[in-house]
Amino acid sequence: MSEIGAGEGAAIPPPSLSLELIPDSAFKQGARALLRDRMAILGLLTLLLAIFAAIAAPFLAPYDPDAGDGASILAPPFTANHWLGADEQGRDILSRILFGARLAFPEAVIPVLCAAIVGTFLGLIGGYFKGLTGELVMRSLDVVFAIPMVLLAVAIATTLGSGLPTVILSMAVVITPYIARVVATTTAQLRSAPFIDAARCAGLSERRILAQEVIPHVVPAVIVYGATNMGAMVVFAAGFGFLGLGAPPPTADWGAMISGGMKSLASAPWVSTVPGIAIVVVSLAFNYLGDGLRVALDPRLRSRH
Amino acid sequence: MHRYFAQRLATAIPTMIGVSLVTFALLHVVPGGPVVAMLGLAATNAAAVAAVTKELGLDRPIWEQYGIWLKRALSGDLGTSTEFHVPVLQLIGPKLAHTLILTAGSLSIAAVFGVILGITTAVYHRSLYDRAAMLIMLIGASAPVFWIGLLLSYLFAIRLGWLPAMGMTSITGDASPMVVLRHLLLPAFANSIISLAVIARIVRSNMLEALVQPYVLAARARGLSRTRQVVVHAFRNVLPDAINITGLQVGFLFGGALFVEVVFAWPGIGYLIYSSIQARDYLTLQASVLVVSAVFVVVNLFADMARIALDPRERVG
Amino acid sequence: MNALPDGDARRGTQSAGPLLDLTNLTVRFSSPAGEVHAVEDVSISIGRGESIGIVGESGSGKTVTCMSMTWLLPSPPARYLSGRIVFNGTELKRTDERRLREIRGRSIGMVFQSARLSFNPAYRLGSQIAEAMRVHHRGSWRDLEPRVIETLRYCNIADPESILSHFPHEVSGGVAQRVSIALALLIGPQLLIADEPTTALDLLSQIEVLSLLERVRRETNTALVVVSHDLNVVRRIADYVIIMYAGRIVEEGPATEIFSAPRHPYTVGLLASAGHREKGGRLYELPGQPPDLAALPPGCSFRPRCPRAFERCVSLPPLYAVSPRHYARCFLLDAEAACG
Numbered sequence: 001m002s003e004i005g006a007g008e009g010a011a012i013p014p015p016s017l018s019l020e021l022i023p024d025s026a027f028k029q030g031a032r033a034l035l036r037d038r039m040a041i042l043g044l045l046t047l048l049l050a051i052f053a054a055i056a057a058p059f060l061a062p063y064d065p066d067a068g069d070g071a072s073i074l075a076p077p078f079t080a081n082h083w084l085g086a087d088e089q090g091r092d093i094l095s096r097i098l099f100g101a102r103l104a105f106p107e108a109v110i111p112v113l114c115a116a117i118v119g120t121f122l123g124l125i126g127g128y129f130k131g132l133t134g135e136l137v138m139r140s141l142d143v144v145f146a147i148p149m150v151l152l153a154v155a156i157a158t159t160l161g162s163g164l165p166t167v168i169l170s171m172a173v174v175i176t177p178y179i180a181r182v183v184a185t186t187t188a189q190l191r192s193a194p195f196i197d198a199a200r201c202a203g204l205s206e207r208r209i210l211a212q213e214v215i216p217h218v219v220p221a222v223i224v225y226g227a228t229n230m231g232a233m234v235v236f237a238a239g240f241g242f243l244g245l246g247a248p249p250p251t252a253d254w255g256a257m258i259s260g261g262m263k264s265l266a267s268a269p270w271v272s273t274v275p276g277i278a279i280v281v282v283s284l285a286f287n288y289l290g291d292g293l294r295v296a297l298d299p300r301l302r303s304r305h
Numbered sequence: 306m307h308r309y310f311a312q313r314l315a316t317a318i319p320t321m322i323g324v325s326l327v328t329f330a331l332l333h334v335v336p337g338g339p340v341v342a343m344l345g346l347a348a349t350n351a352a353a354v355a356a357v358t359k360e361l362g363l364d365r366p367i368w369e370q371y372g373i374w375l376k377r378a379l380s381g382d383l384g385t386s387t388e389f390h391v392p393v394l395q396l397i398g399p400k401l402a403h404t405l406i407l408t409a410g411s412l413s414i415a416a417v418f419g420v421i422l423g424i425t426t427a428v429y430h431r432s433l434y435d436r437a438a439m440l441i442m443l444i445g446a447s448a449p450v451f452w453i454g455l456l457l458s459y460l461f462a463i464r465l466g467w468l469p470a471m472g473m474t475s476i477t478g479d480a481s482p483m484v485v486l487r488h489l490l491l492p493a494f495a496n497s498i499i500s501l502a503v504i505a506r507i508v509r510s511n512m513l514e515a516l517v518q519p520y521v522l523a524a525r526a527r528g529l530s531r532t533r534q535v536v537v538h539a540f541r542n543v544l545p546d547a548i549n550i551t552g553l554q555v556g557f558l559f560g561g562a563l564f565v566e567v568v569f570a571w572p573g574i575g576y577l578i579y580s581s582i583q584a585r586d587y588l589t590l591q592a593s594v595l596v597v598s599a600v601f602v603v604v605n606l607f608a609d610m611a612r613i614a615l616d617p618r619e620r621v622g
Numbered sequence: 623m624n625a626l627p628d629g630d631a632r633r634g635t636q637s638a639g640p641l642l643d644l645t646n647l648t649v650r651f652s653s654p655a656g657e658v659h660a661v662e663d664v665s666i667s668i669g670r671g672e673s674i675g676i677v678g679e680s681g682s683g684k685t686v687t688c689m690s691m692t693w694l695l696p697s698p699p700a701r702y703l704s705g706r707i708v709f710n711g712t713e714l715k716r717t718d719e720r721r722l723r724e725i726r727g728r729s730i731g732m733v734f735q736s737a738r739l740s741f742n743p744a745y746r747l748g749s750q751i752a753e754a755m756r757v758h759h760r761g762s763w764r765d766l767e768p769r770v771i772e773t774l775r776y777c778n779i780a781d782p783e784s785i786l787s788h789f790p791h792e793v794s795g796g797v798a799q800r801v802s803i804a805l806a807l808l809i810g811p812q813l814l815i816a817d818e819p820t821t822a823l824d825l826l827s828q829i830e831v832l833s834l835l836e837r838v839r840r841e842t843n844t845a846l847v848v849v850s851h852d853l854n855v856v857r858r859i860a861d862y863v864i865i866m867y868a869g870r871i872v873e874e875g876p877a878t879e880i881f882s883a884p885r886h887p888y889t890v891g892l893l894a895s896a897g898h899r900e901k902g903g904r905l906y907e908l909p910g911q912p913p914d915l916a917a918l919p920p921g922c923s924f925r926p927r928c929p930r931a932f933e934r935c936v937s938l939p940p941l942y943a944v945s946p947r948h949y950a951r952c953f954l955l956d957a958e959a960a961c962g
Contacts, residue, residue: 121593130479138325139319139320139323139607142316142323143320143323143324143326143327144327146320146321146323146324146598146601146602146605147324147327147557147594147597147598147601148556148557148559148560148597148601149557149560150559150560150561150563150564151559151560151563151578151593151594151597151598152327152594154563154578154582155590155591155594156329156331156334158582158585158587158590159331159334159335159590160334160336160580160585161336183482197498231447235447235448235449238449239449239451239564242449242451242564242567243563243564243567243582244582244583245582257451258449258451258455259451261455262455262568265455265458265459265463266459266463269459272452272455273452273455273456275449275452276449276452276455277457278450279448279449280444280447280448280452280470283447283448284443284444284447287443287446287447431698439939497778515690518739519734519736519739519740520735520739520740520742520743522689522740523732523734523740523741524742525694525726526689526692526694526726526731526732526733526734527726527727527732527754527757527805527809528723528724528725528726528727528728528754528757528758528809529723529753529754530723531719533753537753538742539744541742541744542742542743542744621888
């Protein structure tokens with residue numbers, strides 16, 4: 001009568017671990033859970049649409065984004081000529097939004113990817129090797145934490161000169177410590193896990209232990225962290241444009257478009273408003289998707305949903 | 306408690322040293338070297354270049370240069386601004402006060418409303434109010450702070466005319482507290498939105514857990530009112546985490562202040578940094594970052610202490 | 623045999639009118655697995671100064687029942703489909719929050735399973751006692767403190783003054799439980815409900831707490847409702863015993879009768895597995911698992927585990943009277959069916 005069987009005995013994780021090994025079936029479970037999260041799917045579709053629009057911008061945009069038409073200065077939206085209006089130099093806002101997406105996505109994604117690689121490396125060292133090396137790494141990261149993120153990034157970008165590469169570099173430098181911290185915490189937890197000791201007893205070298213046992217646990221955490229913060233990265237990148245540190249004018253950059261519209265805020269609020277809406281939409285889409293991923297990848301959170 | 310304070314103080318010092326190293330390094334990363342950073346466009350004047358080289362000890366090894374810089378920094382000499390031609394520290398002083406006021410205002414708004422929102426949405430969990438509030442928070446937290454500032458400026462200053470859009474000059478002088486407050490309201494609120502959302506979310510999820518704790522039910526069984534259960538009992542146990550997350554917002558608020566000060570022409574360090582960026586005034590930029598970081602480290606220290614003092618879990622063992 | 627008659631007449635009440643009369647309580651919870659039938663049509667009548675024990679496994683609905691006596695459970699997630707409480711002659715409406723707040727603590731006190739958890743870890747015990755007393759009594763702490771100390775001493779707490787300045791996690795479970803009882807007594811209830819008062823305690827503390835409860839019962843006129851899965855506890859303290867299973871009352875009666883002559887197969891099994899009656903000298907254990915309250919079988923909920931179930935058990939048996947105050951919900955008591 002009692003059916004509390006030992007069916008899934010295979011993948012029972014060691015009790016001291018808070019993370020669980022993720023075998024194949026769990027991935028499928030996670031994927032199914034993600035698919036059931038309507039908002040996450042909506043976010044994903046929105047992003048795909050936006051990326052498509054960015055790639056196809058040269059074909060989709062009705063006007064040259066950099067060409068100003070004197071006759072259309074500050075033209076209002078919802079007109080036949082300019083669906084989203086025109087800015088202070090007569091450039092079509094819709095076209096600039098489409099082309100701006102070609103900057104917005106790389107500016108958000110590339111820094112995170114770079115930071116993920118470097119940060120994981122640093123975090124593994126900091127979390128795994130107790131002793132001088134590890135401590136040194138962690139203390140150095142603390143220094144970067146002590147400087148407000150935006151200020152440091154802006155300082156670096158100013159120092160190196162404005163432009164797309166410096167924006168990406170500055171953002172990557174500033175986010176790396178956060179990822180490193182996530183990795184270090186996870187690694188430090190795992191260090192004392194019995195199965196790590198077991199691997200050591202079996203004669204595996206430290207490097208192999210890191211590669212085979214530790215990294216598979218760390219990767220999901222990094223993915224989740226990156227995904228849930230990607231929305232904030234889009235906003236962060238726009239900040240550089242706003243301050244004039246991004247791609248040089250007249251390149252269409254969502255942040256720069258907002259600052260460009262500041263002077264004409266009273267008479268033509270749409271110039272600043274529309275690019276902001278684009279940022280919010282993309283950021284929201286990333287947030288919903290990231291949240292869905294977070295729940296899907298963490299079996300514990302799934303049961304509560 | 307005191308031991309913990311001493312520990313934290315001890316780790317703060319190497320951190321500050323590290324920060325000073327970073328800001329020092331920034332000067333040297335400038336294309337053209339520190340000479341360009343110090344002199345700006347006057348870097349072609351051979352005599353000036355020689356003078357600066359001697360002053361900064363640029364012909365000495367790098368660690369000596371750092372030592373020289375550090376000694377001067379600690380005695381208050383952070384160089385002279387290439388843009389404004391006054392000693393940098395003199396420039397920063399009053400501006401720092403303005404930014405601190407702005408940040409304090411934003412923090413207060415974010416903390417007070419974030420907590421209220423967090424508690425009420427938890428108590429009325431799953432109601433229309435809860436869902437609506439959380440949605441609005443999510444949208445607000447996904448938006449750039451300067452954009453929100455501009456929207457608020459347009460709505461309340463330009464269209465409705467209730468509050469001024471800019472024009473704040475200085476708190477010293479003849480500006481009365483009321484005037485300062487009127488000018489402060491919009492920028493502080495704009496800057497607070499993202500932090501408000503974060504605090505509300507954390508408070509809400511912690512309250513949801515706290516409200517189902519046995520001691521809340523026991524309080525109810527003893528005849529205590531719902532308000533008492535929620536505030537005195539449930540929230541009291543959420544308080545340490547609320548303070549923690551509020552403290553963590555300070556760094557974020559300093560960053561946001563940069564944008565908000567530009568939008569509202571608020572005369573703070575953020576605006577100064579913005580001008581320095583435009584004018585390539587590296588000294589001022591670097592000094593501002595250094596000063597803000599120092600303030601940040603101190604604030605973090607106090608936030609940590611407050612959390613420890615109020616957390617009942619810390620009393621165990 | 624007669625089926626269940628009206629609530630009041632079911633047992634001779636010890637004084638004019640029962641203290642608390644709960645009728646037809648049905649409580650459900652919604653869960654991802656479906657709707658949980660926590661309590662189904664339960665009626666309990668408590669007389670002044672009477673001592674009642676409610677017994678059952680976890681999930682039997684005993685905790686939800688006793689908490690419902692003051693409508694304590696918050697209403698989402700709990701759903702009260704039916705139920706009426708009459709306390710001291712007047713009805714206690716679920717919506718009358720003001721009256722409920724007066725009654726809770728003052729007239730009906732409650733003590734929980736884990737006493738330490740029933741106190742807020744952030745405040746000292748003394749301030750929590752003071753807080754509760756301020757709700758119900760006037761007077762400054764200076765006036766009230768002697769009574770508090772005295773009651774703590776009555777509850778066998780050594781060094782009461784120092785206990786007041788302790789935090790909940792600084793005292794042992796047994797001490798916390800006795801402080802909890804003391805607090806209930808201080809606010810002075812006519813009815814004290816104790817939900818699993820000894821379960822979380824070590825043996826010595828269990829004995830101490832039980833002795834205290836017995837003392838309260840002997841020396842005061844406080845009515846007592848003790849909920850427990852431990853038959854020994856109930857045996858010691860209760861005059862009247864109610865056995866619950868899967869949200870329903872399956873048997874109830876005077877303690878002496880229940881323990882000497884149980885009629886419901888579940889009660890028989892319970893007593894046997896507690897070692898009260900051995901079947902053939904071997905340790906007996908109830909077979910099977912407690913039922914899934916979201917998917918109850920039709921008819922008698924005990925049928926899947928009952929060694930004496932027969933065809934009729936697919937419909938729900940009413941409560942049959944075994945003696946004037948003893949009832950059991952089992953078709954075996956229906957003379958015709960038993961023979962036929």
